[in-house]
Amino acid sequence: MPAMKVPLLDLRAQFSSIREEILSAIEEVCDEQGFVLGTRVADFEETMAKFVGTGRAVGVASGSDALLLSLMVLGVEPGDEVITVPFTFFSTAGVISRLGAKPVFVDICDDTLNMDPAWIADHITPKTKAIIPVHLFGQCADMEQISAIAVHHGIPVIEDACQAIGAARRTVRAGALGTLGCFSFFPSKNLGAFGDGGLITTNAVDLADRLMELRVHGSRYEYHHYAIGINSRLDALQAAVLRVKLKYLDRWTERRRHNAARYEKLFHEAGLLDRIKLPVVDPANYHVYNQFTIRVQDRDRLHAYLAAQGIGTRIYYPIPLHLQECYRALGYREGQFPVSEQAAREVLSLPIYPELSVDQQHLVVETIKTFYCAT
Numbered sequence: 180m181p182a183m184k185v186p187l188l189d190l191r192a193q194f195s196s197i198r199e200e201i202l203s204a205i206e207e208v209c210d211e212q213g214f215v216l217g218t219r220v221a222d223f224e225e226t227m228a229k230f231v232g233t234g235r236a237v238g239v240a241s242g243s244d245a246l247l248l249s250l251m252v253l254g255v256e257p258g259d260e261v262i263t264v265p266f267t268f269f270s271t272a273g274v275i276s277r278l279g280a281k282p283v284f285v286d287i288c289d290d291t292l293n294m295d296p297a298w299i300a301d302h303i304t305p306k307t308k309a310i311i312p313v314h315l316f317g318q319c320a321d322m323e324q325i326s327a328i329a330v331h332h333g334i335p336v337i338e339d340a341c342q343a344i345g346a347a348r349r350t351v352r353a354g355a356l357g358t359l360g361c362f363s364f365f366p367s368k369n370l371g372a373f374g375d376g377g378l379i380t381t382n383a384v385d386l387a388d389r390l391m392e393l394r395v396h397g398s399r400y401e402y403h404h405y406a407i408g409i410n411s412r413l414d415a416l417q418a419a420v421l422r423v424k425l426k427y428l429d430r431w432t433e434r435r436r437h438n439a440a441r442y443e444k445l446f447h448e449a450g451l452l453d454r455i456k457l458p459v460v461d462p463a464n465y466h467v468y469n470q471f472t473i474r475v476q477d478r479d480r481l482h483a484y485l486a487a488q489g490i491g492t493r494i495y496y497p498i499p500l501h502l503q504e505c506y507r508a509l510g511y512r513e514g515q516f517p518v519s520e521q522a523a524r525e526v527l528s529l530p531i532y533p534e535l536s537v538d539q540q541h542l543v544v545e546t547i548k549t550f551y552c553a554t
């Protein structure tokens with residue numbers, strides 16, 4: 180394998196641009212020796228609530244825990260059903276099963292790859308306790324339609340906004356569009372911690388207060404337990420790092436959007452648009468491009484060819500969740516969610532990180548062109 184000419188993500192480039200600021204924030208936490216929750220986490224939560232545009236934000240240990248705790252605070256129990264999509268990261272559905280509830284899948288839209296609202300109503304039963312749309316790759320699902328159905332049936336909506344921090348639908352940001360919004364600070368997300376971290380946003384004060392109990396074993400005052408919670412807290416070190424990075428997020432997002440626009444121009448100029456389907460952006464959306472995901476016919480061979488040429492790409496996601504081994508017992512069959520299944524065969528995510536250079540983007544497009552010209 181040659182050295183990586185264009186990695187899928189270059190976190191070292193980002194770090195080197197803010198190195199001193201980050202290290203001094205970490206140093207402060209080390210000097211204080213206060214590591215769990217505390218004022219730094221509270222300060223970050225307040226800043227995030229303002230950023231998203233919700234009354235409250237609650238820091239937790241990961242995006243997966245944000246989803247899990249959101250279901251817990253809504254009272255999801257064994258035997259309940261939660262509607263979500265099969266074309267997403269595993270944890271969107273995994274957390275439902277973790278609580279003994281059943282993920283009920285509905286297919287996605289062929290253009291945006293987000294939840295298709297047309298399927299939701301038919302899948303609502305008296306057991307449906309929540310709907311979890313995913314804002315995949317950095318653009319929001321059709322929240323107007325999803326919310327209208329949810330409101331009509333009195334069902335809360337949990338936004339899986341793990342890939343969509345800073346994204347917006349019309350003028351409202353992801354995380355402020357549903358009952359609860361879930362974010363991940365996994366290092367590859369647009370706002371990445373130095374490890375795991377997550378956050379839940381909401382306008383419901385009662386839910387936020389209960390989430391703050393559930394993340395510390397259901398206690399409101401030490402050793403008084405009102406509910407059975409879990410241990411899922413945001414570390415002060417992570418909050419310190421995230422607080423520094425959040426100042427730059429809008430700038431980084433703008434660069435991701437510029438890179439996306441440049442890819443579109445370059446693929447167009449290279450005459451590749453008959454081979455490659457570019458991401459489709461719903462005009463109501465402000466897309467933050469956690470991924471720039473193209474669709475192609477000969478995906479696996481292109482993926483291997485680019486890797487051999489030193490260009491990092493990745494398949495998000497190769498197997499839709501209804502066809503995962505662990506979900507065999509749910510009884511789904513191949514062919515049941517054709518849009519998700521076809522997407523899983525065709526998607527390929529290209530490097531889109533903010534520090535990506537113009538030359539690197541040219542190289543990605545030229546290498547893809549060479550692949551198609553040689554075949």
Ligand SMILES: *Cc1c(COP(=O)(O)O)cnc(C)c1O
Pocket residue numbers: 241242243244267268270271313339341342362363364365375376377
């Ligand atoms: C990253 C991600 C998660 C999980 O977040 P973690 O912080 O890794 O637990 C959930 N859903 C989606 C769509 C994600 O991209």
